[in-house]
Amino acid sequence: MDYTPREMMAIMAAREIDDGTIVFCGTGISMLAAIAAKKITSPNCVIFFETGAIDSRLDEIPLVVSDPRVMYGASSTSGMLDAFAAMQNRIIGQYVVGILGAGQIDKFGNLNTTCIGPYEQPKIRFPGSGGGCDVTSFVPKSIIFMQQQKRKFVKKLDYVTSPGYLDGPQGREKAGLLPGGPSVVITNMGTFRFDEQSKEMYLQSTYPGIRPDDILAEMEFEVDSSNVREEIPPTMDELQVLREKCDPHRLICN
Amino acid sequence: MKGNGSKVTSLKEAVRSFIFDRAHISIGGFTVNRNPMAAVHEIIRSKVRDLHLYVHSNGQGVDELIGAGCVKSVEIAYGANGRFAPTCVRFRKAVEQRQIGIEDYTNYQMTLRFLAGAMGLPFLPCRSALGTDIVETWGFSEQSRVNDPKLPDKKLDILDNPFGQWADASKVVLVPAINPDVSFIHVQEADSQGTCKIMGLSFADVEQAKASKRLVITCERLVDTETMRNHPEQNQIPGIYVDAVVEVPYGAYPTACYRCYDYDPVYLHEYYRDAQEDAKNDQNRQRYVYDVEKHQDLLDLVGPERLEGIAADPETGYAVNLQRV
Numbered sequence: 263m264d265y266t267p268r269e270m271m272a273i274m275a276a277r278e279i280d281d282g283t284i285v286f287c288g289t290g291i292s293m294l295a296a297i298a299a300k301k302i303t304s305p306n307c308v309i310f311f312e313t314g315a316i317d318s319r320l321d322e323i324p325l326v327v328s329d330p331r332v333m334y335g336a337s338s339t340s341g342m343l344d345a346f347a348a349m350q351n352r353i354i355g356q357y358v359v360g361i362l363g364a365g366q367i368d369k370f371g372n373l374n375t376t377c378i379g380p381y382e383q384p385k386i387r388f389p390g391s392g393g394g395c396d397v398t399s400f401v402p403k404s405i406i407f408m409q410q411q412k413r414k415f416v417k418k419l420d421y422v423t424s425p426g427y428l429d430g431p432q433g434r435e436k437a438g439l440l441p442g443g444p445s446v447v448i449t450n451m452g453t454f455r456f457d458e459q460s461k462e463m464y465l466q467s468t469y470p471g472i473r474p475d476d477i478l479a480e481m482e483f484e485v486d487s488s489n490v491r492e493e494i495p496p497t498m499d500e501l502q503v504l505r506e507k508c509d510p511h512r513l514i515c516n
Numbered sequence: 517m518k519g520n521g522s523k524v525t526s527l528k529e530a531v532r533s534f535i536f537d538r539a540h541i542s543i544g545g546f547t548v549n550r551n552p553m554a555a556v557h558e559i560i561r562s563k564v565r566d567l568h569l570y571v572h573s574n575g576q577g578v579d580e581l582i583g584a585g586c587v588k589s590v591e592i593a594y595g596a597n598g599r600f601a602p603t604c605v606r607f608r609k610a611v612e613q614r615q616i617g618i619e620d621y622t623n624y625q626m627t628l629r630f631l632a633g634a635m636g637l638p639f640l641p642c643r644s645a646l647g648t649d650i651v652e653t654w655g656f657s658e659q660s661r662v663n664d665p666k667l668p669d670k671k672l673d674i675l676d677n678p679f680g681q682w683a684d685a686s687k688v689v690l691v692p693a694i695n696p697d698v699s700f701i702h703v704q705e706a707d708s709q710g711t712c713k714i715m716g717l718s719f720a721d722v723e724q725a726k727a728s729k730r731l732v733i734t735c736e737r738l739v740d741t742e743t744m745r746n747h748p749e750q751n752q753i754p755g756i757y758v759d760a761v762v763e764v765p766y767g768a769y770p771t772a773c774y775r776c777y778d779y780d781p782v783y784l785h786e787y788y789r790d791a792q793e794d795a796k797n798d799q800n801r802q803r804y805v806y807d808v809e810k811h812q813d814l815l816d817l818v819g820p821e822r823l824e825g826i827a828a829d830p831e832t833g834y835a836v837n838l839q840r841v
Contacts, residue, residue: 289599325840328550328598328719330772330775330828332717339716343628346624350624387611393623437687440643513599
């Protein structure tokens with residue numbers, strides 16, 4: 263069965279989400295992945311929006327995190343103060359997994375969603391942190407979506423918006439951050455994880471039809487690719503649920 | 517005096533009374549939801565200049581204010597509109613071309629800054645952004661801050677936990693309070709004294725409202741005070757904070773207002789396309805802002821069919837099956 267890289271990415275992320283997890287997500291593919299997790303692998307996971315909506319019904323896909331569609335049928339709708347406090351508070355925050363994307367990523371999983379070029383006069387200005395820096399500062403685990411491109415996997419970020427492992431082992435602790443950091447990077451070609459000791463990114467898997475070298479050619483920095491496996495493609499069931507139940511109007515996977 | 521008297525006025529009167537050149541302002545809502553768009557358009561028509569904006573993620577309103585040339589500087593967490601603008605276009609252009617000054621914070625930090633202002637504190641702590649450029653890189657120089665009595669001398673600061681390792685925190689980030697000269701908030705219901713009922717998410721509206729020196733409320737419906745007091749637990753902003761109340765049906769249009777109407781994808785997509793080019797952006801503003809005298813004229817221009825299309829379904833609070841892309 264044919265599938266698109268975007269569908270593969272959403273399903274890869276859905277497979278990462280354990281049942282019972284609280285999933286913090288933004289819009290677009292990260293929201294689709296969270297919905298897919300709930301409908302395919304983890305019916306008891308809870309979708310959580312930075313705007314303050316918790317466990318919304320999501321009969322229709324929201325196009326923004328402030329969409330009225332996140333307000334309907336939620337367990338509670340408060341505001342940002344509550345939402346971020348929940349993640350900063352490790353009693354509840356320990357159950358949260360963040361899903362987010364970025365314009366640039368480095369080998370320690372730090373993210374740039376602010377600008378390309380100098381901050382004072384950027385070549386390209388992006389939206390900025392939003393809640394991205396907050397969630398990556400607070401929660402123990404995050405899933406990062408990236409497009410596999412050399413200009414996005416860079417040696418040095420133009421601006422560090424959201425912390426990964428900062429400068430490596432003990433980086434977060436030295437800075438005073440809560441323990442955490444990205445657990446997986448999911449791209450349109452494969453997936454990466456982070457070495458437990460060095461905190462450096464390594465290539466974990468390639469999608470069917472992609473060679474490790476294809477991926478490495480789309481990176482500015484080097485990564486260990488000695489233990490790469492080929493990823494299991496989406497199953498018929500996964501694709502069917504994704505297409506028919508998660509995004510029937512193709513608002514995200516179009 | 518704020519007090520308990522009637523604060524009901526016209527939008528024109530409210531905007532012209534409380535806004536002025538170089539004012540520090542904030543607006544409520546979040547990206548394409550419950551932005552006080554009628555007020556934003558009235559601000560644009562007032563031709564006010566050099567505003568300093570405090571923003572978390574208030575997308576559409578902020579982008580239209582920047583595009584209209586009203587804004588000199590912005591303290592912001594997020595300048596995008598989700599699917600309707602990956603980055604807000606006029607915001608992006610203004611920053612890239614250095615037409616506005618910018619200082620970046622996070623959404624939580626901006627919310628805490630409003631809360632600090634609402635609490636009468638100089639700052640509040642958080643554990644966000646340690647080790648990042650949000651802490652390290654400043655948009656406004658320290659000198660320009662020291663020279664400006666309306667800005668704190670620092671963007672933020674880091675404090676070693678004075679309680680040792682209590683709560684497992686070695687350090688916290690301190691973010692300075694905000695007290696806007698005036699804020700504009702749109703709500704579903706208010707009474708003449710200004711007491712407000714917000715349905716659905718409140719975003720940071722309550723903190724913004726309570727931090728502000730002047731507060732202008734626009735509402736879908738003016739409700740009599742007795743009715744508002746039947747369920748006081750549902751009211752988030754009491755009238756004591758409020759300076760002006762204006763009934764403006766569809767006052768958040770083209771952004772959404774939960775249980776009243778959805779966002780208007782047609783307007784938002786058209787805006788996004790037009791915003792890419794200066795001349796088209798000017799034409800868009802001419803048509804939808806300058807050539808209409810008041811918000812009702814904009815609604816007439818858009819026409820009843822489109823408004824009917826975004827009418828909220830009574831159960832879900834949004835327009836079910838709305839054509840959105």
